[in-house]
Amino acid sequence: MPQTRLFGNRPRRHKIEPDATSPIPAEVSGEESTTLRISGEIVGPKIVRLSRTVEELIESPCRTVTVDLRDVPYIDSYGLGGLVYCHKQLQQANKRLSILVNKGLYDLFLKCKLENVLHLVPEDPPENSRS
Numbered sequence: 001m002p003q004t005r006l007f008g009n010r011p012r013r014h015k016i017e018p019d020a021t022s023p024i025p026a027e028v029s030g031e032e033s034t035t036l037r038i039s040g041e042i043v044g045p046k047i048v049r050l051s052r053t054v055e056e057l058i059e060s061p062c063r064t065v066t067v068d069l070r071d072v073p074y075i076d077s078y079g080l081g082g083l084v085y086c087h088k089q090l091q092q093a094n095k096r097l098s099i100l101v102n103k104g105l106y107d108l109f110l111k112c113k114l115e116n117v118l119h120l121v122p123e124d125p126p127e128n129s130r131s
Contacts, residue, residue, distance in 0.1 A: 034062045039071035047082030054086040058093045065090055068100045070123050075105060080112060087118055 034057055038046065050067070057065055067083070069075070087097045098119045101109065106122040109115055 031061050033064045033066065034060070035066045035068055037068040037071070040073075042069070042072055042075040042079035042082075044076075044078055047079045051082055051086060051089075054089055054097075058089060058095065062095070064096045064098060066098045066100060066121075069105055070100050070102045072102070072105060075108070080109075080114065084114070084117060 036050065036053060038050070040046070042050075054065065065086075067086075083097075083099065090097045096119065098121055100121045100123065102123045106120060109118065109120055114120075
């Protein structure tokens with residue numbers, strides 16, 4: 001698995017996906033649960049796609065949305081804010097957001113104190129997990 005880079009090591013250029021505003025394909029696991037698998041860096045365009053997908057899922061019957069970030073090596077501050085926004089949108093609709101994270105991202109979420117806001121599911125759960 002690639003090493004997670006934190007804020008200070010941000011690359012200077014990013015490719016903008018041609019379908020930057022289209023929703024992320026969802027994997028429906030029954031009527032109650034939907035999983036969104038994301039890979040690669042989470043920067044501006046990708047978080048916009050995630051937000052659009054979550055907006056669509058608010059209207060669906062699913063109760064839990066799981067965002068799988070285990071293959072994400074980097075997330076910028078805009079991406080972190082976007083995840084909090086998605087959490088709040090789902091919470092207002094009486095739905096739940098769970099986020100699967102790798103060790104590097106889990107450490108980043110802890111540094112940002114987001115483990116108290118978001119429901120994080122670490123890839124390798126720490127012994128004293130607070131989420």
